[in-house]
Amino acid sequence: MTNGKAIIDAHNISKIYNADTIPVYAVNNVHLHIEEGEFTALVGPSGSGKTTLLNLIGGLDKADAGNIYINNIDITKLSAGKLIDFRLKNIGFVFQSFNLIPVLTAKENVEFIMLLQGAGKTERLQRVQQLFKEIGLEDKLNSRPAELSGGQQQRVAVARALASKPRFVLADEPTANLDSKSAANLLDIMEMLNKEEKITFLFSTHDQRVIQRARRVVTLVDGAVAEDTSNTMMNGKL
Amino acid sequence: MWLVKMAWKNIWRNRNRTLITMSSIFFAVILSVLTTSLKQGAFDNLVKNVVSFYAGYIQVHKNGYWDEQNLDNSFEASNKIENKILETPNISDVSPRLESFALASSRDLTKGCLIIGIDPTKEDKITHLKSKIVQGGYLKADDKGVLLAAGLADRLKLKLNDTIVLISQGYHGATAAGKYPIKGILKFGSPELNEKMLAMPLATAQDFFSAYGMITTYVLSIRKTKELEETAIAARSALGEEYEVMSWEEIMPDIKQHIQTDTNNMKYVSGVLYMLICFGIFGTLLMMMTERKFEMGMLVAIGMRKGKLLLLFLLESVFTVFIGCLLGIVASIPVVHYFNKRPLRFGGSTAEAFARFGFEPVFPTSTDAANFINQGVIVLIIGLVLSLYPAYVILRLDPVSAMKR
Numbered sequence: 007m008t009n010g011k012a013i014i015d016a017h018n019i020s021k022i023y024n025a026d027t028i029p030v031y032a033v034n035n036v037h038l039h040i041e042e043g044e045f046t047a048l049v050g051p052s053g054s055g056k057t058t059l060l061n062l063i064g065g066l067d068k069a070d071a072g073n074i075y076i077n078n079i080d081i082t083k084l085s086a087g088k089l090i091d092f093r094l095k096n097i098g099f100v101f102q103s104f105n106l107i108p109v110l111t112a113k114e115n116v117e118f119i120m121l122l123q124g125a126g127k128t129e130r131l132q133r134v135q136q137l138f139k140e141i142g143l144e145d146k147l148n149s150r151p152a153e154l155s156g157g158q159q160q161r162v163a164v165a166r167a168l169a170s171k172p173r174f175v176l177a178d179e180p181t182a183n184l185d186s187k188s189a190a191n192l193l194d195i196m197e198m199l200n201k202e203e204k205i206t207f208l209f210s211t212h213d214q215r216v217i218q219r220a221r222r223v224v225t226l227v228d229g230a231v232a233e234d235t236s237n238t239m240m241n242g243k244l
Numbered sequence: 245m246w247l248v249k250m251a252w253k254n255i256w257r258n259r260n261r262t263l264i265t266m267s268s269i270f271f272a273v274i275l276s277v278l279t280t281s282l283k284q285g286a287f288d289n290l291v292k293n294v295v296s297f298y299a300g301y302i303q304v305h306k307n308g309y310w311d312e313q314n315l316d317n318s319f320e321a322s323n324k325i326e327n328k329i330l331e332t333p334n335i336s337d338v339s340p341r342l343e344s345f346a347l348a349s350s351r352d353l354t355k356g357c358l359i360i361g362i363d364p365t366k367e368d369k370i371t372h373l374k375s376k377i378v379q380g381g382y383l384k385a386d387d388k389g390v391l392l393a394a395g396l397a398d399r400l401k402l403k404l405n406d407t408i409v410l411i412s413q414g415y416h417g418a419t420a421a422g423k424y425p426i427k428g429i430l431k432f433g434s435p436e437l438n439e440k441m442l443a444m445p446l447a448t449a450q451d452f453f454s455a456y457g458m459i460t461t462y463v464l465s466i467r468k469t470k471e472l473e474e475t476a477i478a479a480r481s482a483l484g485e486e487y488e489v490m491s492w493e494e495i496m497p498d499i500k501q502h503i504q505t506d507t508n509n510m511k512y513v514s515g516v517l518y519m520l521i522c523f524g525i526f527g528t529l530l531m532m533m534t535e536r537k538f539e540m541g542m543l544v545a546i547g548m549r550k551g552k553l554l555l556l557f558l559l560e561s562v563f564t565v566f567i568g569c570l571l572g573i574v575a576s577i578p579v580v581h582y583f584n585k586r587p588l589r590f591g592g593s594t595a596e597a598f599a600r601f602g603f604e605p606v607f608p609t610s611t612d613a614a615n616f617i618n619q620g621v622i623v624l625i626i627g628l629v630l631s632l633y634p635a636y637v638i639l640r641l642d643p644v645s646a647m648k649r
Contacts (some may be wrong), residue, residue: 066644091547185416
C-alpha cells in the first residue's frame with residue numbers, strides 16, 4: 007500500500023488439503039505484500055483461510071505452492087530447524103488464547119524468548135523492564151499467568167512476542183477472548199508499538215471494533231484474497 | 245541452567261500427576277528392592293546354613309578323594325600345607341577334618357552316621373559348631389566324648405552323657421569300633437545334617453579309624469564370599485596337583501543348580517514387576533503429552549528448537565523418576581533391615597516342605613547395598629527409556645496440528 011521496505015512478500019501461495027482425493031484449497035493462489043510499519047487486519051468468515059495464511063507466513067506450515075519472502079528470505083526454502091531459528095529471530099507471535107507458560111511469572115514468560123536467543127542477564131532485564139513499561143504492567147512482573155486477567159495475559163503475550171525484537175508480529179484473533187475494554191486496551195498498545203517502534207502487525211480478526219482500527223484490511227473468502235483495502239475505504243463501506 | 249529450573253517448575257505444575265507418577269515409582273522400587281533382597285537373603289541364608297555350617301566355602305582333599313571318598317584317600321596333616329593355604333589371598337581360616345561313615349547304635353537301635361573328626365577350636369571359627377549346641381558342652385582337643393546331632397540322638401533314643409557305640413572300617417581296612425560318651429547335642433538348621441552328624445575331636449577320630457596323623461579334608465573359610473571362584477583358583481595353584489581344591493559350588497552342585505533355577509524364575513517375576521512399572525510411568529507420560537500438546541506446539545512456534553524442548557521433557561522425566569527412585573531406595577532401607585533382623589519364618593506344611601529339601605524355612609532379607617543400587621538404576625533406566633516416547637512425539641511434532649484445539 008506504501009512504497010516502503012517489504013517485510014512480507016507472498017507470491018501465489020496455496021495450501022491444499024486432501025490433495026489426493028477431493029482437494030480443498032485452504033489458501034488459494036494468494037499474493038500479499040506487506041511493508042514495514044503496516045497495521046493490517048486479515049478478515050473473513052470462519053474457514054476462509056485466515057489462520058492458515060498466518061501459519062504459512064509465520065513458517066509454521068508449509069505452502070504447497072508459491073514463495074513467501076520475509077525480509078527478503080524465502081522461508082519456503084528453509085529447513086524445519088532453520089525455520090524455528092528464523093521465527094525466533096524475526097517473527098513475534100500472539101495467539102488467541104494467550105498461551106503463557108503457567109509455571110513462569112509474567113517476567114519469566116517474556117524473558118523466556120530471550121533465553122532461547124542466548125541473551126545476557128542485563129540485556130534481558132533491560133528489555134523486560136522496557137516492554138512491561140510499554141504494556142503498562144510494571145507492577146505485574148512477578149505475577150503468574152493465573153493471577154492476571156485475560157487482557158493482562160494478552161498484553162504479556164504481546165510483550166513476549168516483542169522480546170526478541172522482531173520487525174513484525176503475527177497475531178491470530180488476539181482479541182477473541184477479551185472483553186471490549188481489554189480489547190481496546192490491547193489495540194492501543196499494538197498501535198502505539200506500531201507507530202512508535204515501527205513494528206509491523208498482521209492480525210486475523212472477526213471483531214468489527216478491531217477491523218475499524220486497522221489501517222489496511224485484507225479480506226479472504228474461500229482461501230483467496232477477495233478485497234484489499236485501506237482503512238478509509240473500509241470505513242466508508244462500513 | 246534455566247532449562248533445569250523450568251523443568252523443575254514444570255513437574256510441579258500438575259502436582260497430583262507428578263505425585264502419582266513418583267508414588268508408582270516409589271512403590272515399585274520398594275517392591276523391587278524387597279523382592280530382590282528377599283531372594284538374595286534366602287540364598288545367602290541357604291549357603292550360610294548348608295555350606296558355611298558344614299561344608300565350608302572351599303575344601304582341600306587329596307587328589308581323587310571326591311570321586312572315592314574313603315579313608316585310603318586321606319593325607320597327612322601338616323603345618324606346611326596349612327600355612328600355604330593361609331597364605332592364599334582371601335582365605336581367613338583353615339580347619340582339618342577326618343570324615344567317614346560309621347554305624348551308630350544304642351541298645352537295639354542302629355543308624356548310619358557321618359563321623360567328623362575336628363579340631364574343636366579351628367572348626368568353631370569356620371562353622372560356628374559351638375553355637376549349635378543345645379544341650380551339654382563343646383569339645384576340647386583331648387576329649388574322648390562326642391557331639392551328636394539332635395535328630396540322630398532322637399532316632400537312637402540317646403540323651404546327654406549316654407554312650408553311643410560306633411562300628412566302621414578304619415584306615416587300610418582296619419576294624420574300627422568304640423564306645424563314646426555323649427558330651428553335647430547339636431541342632432542344625434539343615435535337617436539333613438541334623439539326622440546324621442556326629443562330631444568328635446580329631447585325635448579321637450584318628451584313633452577310632454586307626455588313621456594316625458591323617459585327615460581327609462581341610463575346610464576353608466573366606467573373607468569375601470563373592471570372590472569364591474578366584475580364591476579356589478589361587479589355592480589350587482598354590483597347593484599343586486597333589487591336592488584337589490573344590491568350592492562349595494562344586495561340592496554341592498544341586499544347591500548351586502537350585503539357586504540358579506530360582507534366580508531364573510525370579511527374573512520372570514521381576515519382569516512382570518518391571519512391566520507394571522512401565523505401564524505406570526507410560527500412562528502418566530501419555531497423559532502429560534496429551535495435556536501439553538498445545539503448549540509444545542506453541543513453544544516450537546515461538547522459536548524453541550525441538551532439541552531444547554526434548555531436553556526439557558527429558559529433564560522433567562529424569563527428575564520425576566530420579567526422585568521416585570531415590571525416595572523408594574531410602575524408604576526400602578529400613579524395610580529391608582527390619583526383615584533382615586526379623587526374618588520371615590514359615591511354619592506348618594511349608595516348613596516341612598522346605599525341610600525335605602534341606603532348607604531352613606527362614607527368609608531374612610539381604611542388606612547388600614548392590615540390591616538397592618541395582619534396582620534403583622533399573623527403574624531409572626526404565627524411566628529414561630520410556631522418556632523416549634516424549635522424545636519421539638516432539639521430534640514428529642507439527643506445531644500447527646499440535647495447536648489445533
